[in-house]
Amino acid sequence: MAFSPEFLDSPDFERLAASIPPLFPQTADKIRAVAHQWTENLDHDAQDRLPGIDRPTNVLIGEQDVFTSPRQASVVADAIPNAQLVVEGPGASHGLHVERPAEWLHHVRSQLARCASPLHV
Numbered sequence: 001m002a003f004s005p006e007f008l009d010s011p012d013f014e015r016l017a018a019s020i021p022p023l024f025p026q027t028a029d030k031i032r033a034v035a036h037q038w039t040e041n042l043d044h045d046a047q048d049r050l051p052g053i054d055r056p057t058n059v060l061i062g063e064q065d066v067f068t069s070p071r072q073a074s075v076v077a078d079a080i081p082n083a084q085l086v087v088e089g090p091g092a093s094h095g096l097h098v099e100r101p102a103e104w105l106h107h108v109r110s111q112l113a114r115c116a117s118p119l120h121v
Contacts, residue, residue: 004064006091007099016098050079057082058111060104062096063089 007013017090025031057080061073070087088096088103097104 002066002094003099004062004091004093007095009092016103033078047079050076051081053080056085056111056114058084060086060088060096060107062092062094062099063087064091065094067094
C-alpha cells in the first residue's frame with residue numbers, strides 16, 4: 001500500500017496504521033506467495049484485450065499514485081471504448097479508497113448508477 005504525503009501527515013494516519021499489519025502476510029510462506037503474485041502481476045499484460053470491453057468503465061486513479069501513474073491510467077482509459085478517466089487529487093495516491101473514502105465512494109456510486117441506466121442494461 002502506498003499513501004500520499006498529505007495522508008501520511010494527517011491525524012487519521014496513526015489510527016489507520018494500527019489496523020494495517022494484519023492485512024499483510026505474517027509468515028514466510030505467505031510472504032513468498034505475495035512475492036510470487038507480484039511477479040505474476042508484473043508479467044501480466046492484457047492491454048490488447050482492453051478494446052473489447054463493452055461496458056461503462058471508469059479508470060479511477062490518484063494523482064500521486066506511485067504504482068499506476070495517471071499517464072499509465074490514461075493509456076488504459078484510451079484503450080477502452082467510452083471509458084472515463086477520473087484523476088482524484090490533489091494529493092491522492094494508490095490508497096484512494098482508504099485516504100479519501102467519501103470521494104472514492106462517490107465515484108463508485110456514480111459508476112454503478114451509470115451502469116444501471118437503461119442504455120447499459
